[in-house]
Amino acid sequence: MADDQSAVGRTVLVGSGFSYWRRKISSGFFTALFSSSMLVVLLPLILIVGYLFYKGAASVNMNFLLHRPAPVGEPGGGMANAIIGSAYVVGIAALIGIPIGLFGGIFLGEFPQAKFSNVVRFVADVLNGTPSIVMGVFAYTVVVLPMKSFSVLAGGFALGVMMIPTVLRTTDEILQTVPNSIREASLALGVPYWRTVLSVILRSAKSGIITGILLAGARVLGETAPLLFTSFNNAFFSYSLTQPISTLPVQIFNYAISPYRDWHRQAWAGALVLVLAILIANLGMRAFSRQKDEHSV
Amino acid sequence: MAVEIENAGAIAGPLKVERKSFIRADAVFKAVLGFFAFLVIVLLVWLGIELYLSSREAFANAGFWNFVKGTTWNPVSEVFGALPFIYGTLVTSFLALLIATPLGIGTAIFLAELAPKWLTKLLQPLVELLAGIPSVIYGLWGIFVLSPLMANVVEPFLQNNFGYLPFFKGYALGIGFLTASLILAIMIVPFIISVSTEVLRTVPVPLKEGMYALGATRWETLKKIALPFARSGILGSIVLALARALGETMAVTMVIGNTPKITESLFQPGYTMAAVIANEFTEATYTSYLSALIAIAFILLLITLIVNAIARWLIWRTTKAL
Numbered sequence: 001m002a003d004d005q006s007a008v009g010r011t012v013l014v015g016s017g018f019s020y021w022r023r024k025i026s027s028g029f030f031t032a033l034f035s036s037s038m039l040v041v042l043l044p045l046i047l048i049v050g051y052l053f054y055k056g057a058a059s060v061n062m063n064f065l066l067h068r069p070a071p072v073g074e075p076g077g078g079m080a081n082a083i084i085g086s087a088y089v090v091g092i093a094a095l096i097g098i099p100i101g102l103f104g105g106i107f108l109g110e111f112p113q114a115k116f117s118n119v120v121r122f123v124a125d126v127l128n129g130t131p132s133i134v135m136g137v138f139a140y141t142v143v144v145l146p147m148k149s150f151s152v153l154a155g156g157f158a159l160g161v162m163m164i165p166t167v168l169r170t171t172d173e174i175l176q177t178v179p180n181s182i183r184e185a186s187l188a189l190g191v192p193y194w195r196t197v198l199s200v201i202l203r204s205a206k207s208g209i210i211t212g213i214l215l216a217g218a219r220v221l222g223e224t225a226p227l228l229f230t231s232f233n234n235a236f237f238s239y240s241l242t243q244p245i246s247t248l249p250v251q252i253f254n255y256a257i258s259p260y261r262d263w264h265r266q267a268w269a270g271a272l273v274l275v276l277a278i279l280i281a282n283l284g285m286r287a288f289s290r291q292k293d294e295h296s297v
Numbered sequence: 298m299a300v301e302i303e304n305a306g307a308i309a310g311p312l313k314v315e316r317k318s319f320i321r322a323d324a325v326f327k328a329v330l331g332f333f334a335f336l337v338i339v340l341l342v343w344l345g346i347e348l349y350l351s352s353r354e355a356f357a358n359a360g361f362w363n364f365v366k367g368t369t370w371n372p373v374s375e376v377f378g379a380l381p382f383i384y385g386t387l388v389t390s391f392l393a394l395l396i397a398t399p400l401g402i403g404t405a406i407f408l409a410e411l412a413p414k415w416l417t418k419l420l421q422p423l424v425e426l427l428a429g430i431p432s433v434i435y436g437l438w439g440i441f442v443l444s445p446l447m448a449n450v451v452e453p454f455l456q457n458n459f460g461y462l463p464f465f466k467g468y469a470l471g472i473g474f475l476t477a478s479l480i481l482a483i484m485i486v487p488f489i490i491s492v493s494t495e496v497l498r499t500v501p502v503p504l505k506e507g508m509y510a511l512g513a514t515r516w517e518t519l520k521k522i523a524l525p526f527a528r529s530g531i532l533g534s535i536v537l538a539l540a541r542a543l544g545e546t547m548a549v550t551m552v553i554g555n556t557p558k559i560t561e562s563l564f565q566p567g568y569t570m571a572a573v574i575a576n577e578f579t580e581a582t583y584t585s586y587l588s589a590l591i592a593i594a595f596i597l598l599l600i601t602l603i604v605n606a607i608a609r610w611l612i613w614r615t616t617k618a619l
Binding site: 023024026027029030031033034036037038040041042044045048051099103104106107108110120122124125129131132134135136137138141142161168193197218219221222223224225228229232249252253256257264267268271274275278282 | 326327331412422427483514516540544578606608
């Protein structure tokens with residue numbers, strides 16, 4: 001049946017002058033085909049998110065949110081230290097990723113035509129596509145080996161490097177939408193250029209830039225691979241920059257591949273908490289990007 | 298509006314400053330910004346050099362091509378060959394692409410050309426959500442939902458109907474190349490959709506209107522106008538998705554079975570480059586072992602650099618042709 005109709009479509013396109021109805025049918029067939037591919041794509045999303053909520057909601061409780069992992073074989077325990085650890089590592093990553101991404105992005109947005117800007121854009125896009133596990137190896141050779149220890153710093157470095165391209169490119173794009181008249185108005189008032197950028201242009205692009213930072217943060221929050229051998233793992237609460245720390249994604253991974261049923265349950269609970277955190281960041285992003293920038297009024 | 302006026306008042310002060318220091322401050326400011334932008338380039342170069350230096354030992358021990366061609370990976374006897382991992386990475390990535398490409402392009406066409414605006418507005422965030430789910434959660438779902446499903450339903454079905462093909466021989470384990478490819482396909486489809494949708498939206502409306510005015514149907518307009526116009530960009534989105542698949546780690550690690558073997562059966566467990574790094578890095582107890590793992594990371598970096606560069610070039614070509 002399906003083959004029949006696509007064959008009809010082909011003949012229509014090869015020769016002209018075929019009947020109206022045959023062309024109409026082939027068009028309808030392809031419309032249906034493309035619409036159904038949308039459904040096929042949505043199916044796994046519904047299955048994954050649905051199963052995640054079904055499994056996770058039954059496992060998240062106060063014990064899970066407030067306690068550190070119990071020793072092997074003892075039931076109970078939770079991922080409180082991993083939740084704090086994830087926030088800690090992403091915080092360090094933000095300290096590295098935001099300044100470089102932001103200031104570099106301002107340069108690109110303010111000098112969009114420069115050849116150098118195009119090179120940086122290209123490199124940032126390529127860096128963005130570099131596998132996260134490679135970033136982990138990079139952080140290992142640069143931070144873990146010299147310090148001779150897994151640490152928060154190493155994990156933060158790996159994630160920070162991964163944040164740079166996202167922050168850079170969103171800042172770049174948002175600054176290019178700021179109308180030139182605003183720049184000119186400020187310069188005409190005798191305001192130095194640097195002051196124009198910092199006080200006028202950045203302010204008018206504020207919500208777009210925050211959206212980019214949230215996007216970058218939400219992305220690295222779920223990263224597991226670069227943390228496996230940088231921030232490593234820790235069964236206890238830890239706040240030292242130079243010590244290994246437990247993070248939510250790594251903890252989920254370790255529990256998922258373990259043979260214990262209770263740890264599987266906790267892995268689902270951790271996964272739900274992680275997805276909710278990312279969802280909240282996404283909602284925040286939407287709120288910010290919907291909020292109109294001053295120049296668009 | 299109010300803010301800008303307020304601003305103008307606040308920055309009236311610097312007017313009194315001499316002109317020279319004015320210009321100098323601007324030059325310094327531009328240089329500082331440029332420095333930060335330059336850091337991005339430094340970072341990529343540093344990344345390449347660092348990985349190359351750390352993998353030199355492995356290449357020196359076996360020779361570059363022997364390392365790439367070697368089929369044995371045995372840390373106990375200190376024999377390191379990367380071919381099983383390269384094979385696994387290529388097989389899973391291309392299979393994933395094979396599944397994801399038609400679905401991704403079909404969906405992109407639906408979102409860009411067919412769906413009413415309200416529906417696109419509703420569905421596009423869902424596609425983005427699919428891209429935003431962490432890889433480890435796909436893996437978790439893969440282990441506990443997809444893998445049993447593959448072992449009990451999908452793989453026996455394939456075996457019963459197409460068992461004569463070499464890809465579908467052997468025990469249906471539920472973990473292996475096929476399951477990993479399927480998870481990968483689900484993960485990369487959003488990348489194809491979002492870039493392709495964007496590219497399709499750049500097709501000039503007057504061209505399409507002209508086609509409709511001549512009496513063409515929707516499909517004819519798509520086939521003759523929109524798709525040829527967006528071809529390079531769509532191809533770019535596919536290559537971009539390929540780069541993602543090549544480097545994807547956690548979900549694949551969790552369902553591929555982690556066995557460094559080259560088999561033609563897709564039901565069998567295998568291994569990928571990213572997965573072996575993730576699994577064995579903390580177990581690498583001597584330097585040549587560690588160096589061999591970093592060498593795999595270096596090769597992976599080279600492959601993804603090339604693939605990404607091609608993808609970006611293809612996408613830029615379409616969007617800049619406007």
